[in-house]
Amino acid sequence: MSWSGLLRCTAMEENGRTVISDCYYEGALKLTRPIYLHPSQPTIYLIHVGGGYVDGDRYKTEIMLQERAHLIATTQSATKIYKIVKMPVQQYTSFYLDDQSVLEFFPDPVIAYEKAQFYQETTVYMKESSTFIYGDIITPGWSESGELFRYDWIRSKLKIYYEGNLMLFDHLYLEPSKGITGILQMEGYTHFGSLFVISPFITKHILQKFEWMATRFPASAHLGWSTPMMPGLIVRVLAHETHVIETIFQMIHQFIREECFQEEPIFLRKY
Amino acid sequence: MPLLQLCDSNFPSGAFSHSFGFETYISNEKINNYETFRDALCVYIQTQLTYTDGLACRLTYDFLEEKSKEDVWRLNEMLAALCLARETREGTRMIGERMWKICREIYRFDIWNDDKKKRGYMHPALVFAIFCYHLEIPKDTTVLSYLYTSVQALVQNAVRGIPLGQTDGQRLLVSVQPHLIKAVQKIHTLTEEELGAVAPGLEIAQMQHEQLSVRLFMS
Numbered sequence: 001m002s003w004s005g006l007l008r009c010t011a012m013e014e015n016g017r018t019v020i021s022d023c024y025y026e027g028a029l030k031l032t033r034p035i036y037l038h039p040s041q042p043t044i045y046l047i048h049v050g051g052g053y054v055d056g057d058r059y060k061t062e063i064m065l066q067e068r069a070h071l072i073a074t075t076q077s078a079t080k081i082y083k084i085v086k087m088p089v090q091q092y093t094s095f096y097l098d099d100q101s102v103l104e105f106f107p108d109p110v111i112a113y114e115k116a117q118f119y120q121e122t123t124v125y126m127k128e129s130s131t132f133i134y135g136d137i138i139t140p141g142w143s144e145s146g147e148l149f150r151y152d153w154i155r156s157k158l159k160i161y162y163e164g165n166l167m168l169f170d171h172l173y174l175e176p177s178k179g180i181t182g183i184l185q186m187e188g189y190t191h192f193g194s195l196f197v198i199s200p201f202i203t204k205h206i207l208q209k210f211e212w213m214a215t216r217f218p219a220s221a222h223l224g225w226s227t228p229m230m231p232g233l234i235v236r237v238l239a240h241e242t243h244v245i246e247t248i249f250q251m252i253h254q255f256i257r258e259e260c261f262q263e264e265p266i267f268l269r270k271y
Numbered sequence: 272m273p274l275l276q277l278c279d280s281n282f283p284s285g286a287f288s289h290s291f292g293f294e295t296y297i298s299n300e301k302i303n304n305y306e307t308f309r310d311a312l313c314v315y316i317q318t319q320l321t322y323t324d325g326l327a328c329r330l331t332y333d334f335l336e337e338k339s340k341e342d343v344w345r346l347n348e349m350l351a352a353l354c355l356a357r358e359t360r361e362g363t364r365m366i367g368e369r370m371w372k373i374c375r376e377i378y379r380f381d382i383w384n385d386d387k388k389k390r391g392y393m394h395p396a397l398v399f400a401i402f403c404y405h406l407e408i409p410k411d412t413t414v415l416s417y418l419y420t421s422v423q424a425l426v427q428n429a430v431r432g433i434p435l436g437q438t439d440g441q442r443l444l445v446s447v448q449p450h451l452i453k454a455v456q457k458i459h460t461l462t463e464e465e466l467g468a469v470a471p472g473l474e475i476a477q478m479q480h481e482q483l484s485v486r487l488f489m490s
Binding site for chain 1: 296301302307310311314315318319322348349351352353355356357358360465466467468469470471472473474475476477478479481
């Protein structure tokens with residue numbers, strides 16, 4: 001079966017600056033020219049040219065970071081999934097992070113429309129010395145009637161292979177018709193965000209500083225954080241609005257850039 | 272009788288030291304009486320116990336029947352990776368390891384020789400399935416018994432933590448029985464692809480437990 005959209009891209013480090021050395025795309029997926037919001041760390045915008053994902057669409061994205069490459073990736077707009085008649089929409093994304101590379105990936109939120117079915121699988125193959133930062137937001141979707149949670153289901157998996165071993169596996173499945181709004185589930189909130197930072201730079205000291213910063217998170221969010229089996233940090237956020245989760249993600253993103261890499265914050269301006 | 276012994280609340284697995292996030296709900300008073308606890312427990316059965324613990328128990332039993340032990344260890348690795356809240360991951364590991372050690376002392380099965388394949392983690396659902404498979408306890412009975420022991424431990428903890436009366440605790444164990452039977456039927460229809468689907472709020476509660484200032488339980 002062919003892909004509705006396929007994108008492959010490699011980032012490499014050249015004289016202290018990361019460049020996109022190789023890039024291929026076909027179908028509905030495209031990539032902008034890298035933008036240097038930072039002098040040596042390019043930002044790439046993943047684009048869907050069709051405006052949204054429809055029945056049976058299958059997408060594949062593969063991003064490779066060679067040794068010491070530092071790349072920031074985002075999308076140009078929200079991932080919109082329309083009504084499904086026959087086949088769920090499937091999106092497969094793989095990241096390969098070689099030694100000392102850094103990937104910061106903050107896609108726009110997922111918006112599933114009425115009767116949408118969405119399967120998303122993100123796989124990361126990383127080295128102990130590399131850093132993977134990923135923030136993902138799932139909204140309650142959109143329907144003509146204005147009612148929330150009208151999609152059929154969303155299944156989202158994240159698998160992180162760390163030096164070849166599966167060390168982190170996140171599996172989210174939301175099927176609104178089964179009742180997902182109550183206790184233990186969405187707890188009365190509508191938006192769900194997950195942020196993963198896997199990095200040798202996340203030390204006990206950094207985690208302590210993170211806890212101090214966490215006291216400044218917006219009070220309207222319900223959140224928790226913990227540490228995985230490898231050095232890193234996982235944050236889960238429930239909220240009533242996308243921008244509350246985005247604010248928290250930006251605070252953490254900025255914190256990690258400053259504390260772990262002594263870098264200025266990056267603002268992913270889009271609109 | 273071996274099954275009664277394994278499911279006995281006196282079996283020293285350490286399960287009674289863990290609330291797996293429930294203490295957070297008790298502490299913030301979202302769970303504060305019989306009804307609120309029962310409702311949360313039912314969701315716990317339909318989510319965590321069905322898609323993670325129960326399904327893992329059934330899959331292990333399937334793999335042992337198919338003589339594919341490697342899949343048992345692959346599943347164990349997935350279960351460790353699936354648990355994102357540190358305390359809950361440590362909790363299940365400690366319970367799993369203790370069950371493994373005790374069972375190894377009291378029964379002789381070849382699989383105990385695979386000690387190294389555990390790679391520092393052992394999920395209790397796997398030990399439970401290994402134990403039952405080798406003693407020829409039927410699969411559905413195995414899964415149902417495992418779910419029952421998990422719920423029994425949480426009920427005992429709620430009796431202490433909320434607190435509830437002992438009789439209320441026993442009444443709860445009766446009222447959840449139809450839910451457990453339904454869960455076993457559901458688990459029967461699931462595939463490995465569905466393993467580990469998380470309940471977002473529960474996981475946040477498990478994470479928040481790390482920061483609770485007053486705690487009766489380790490998770």
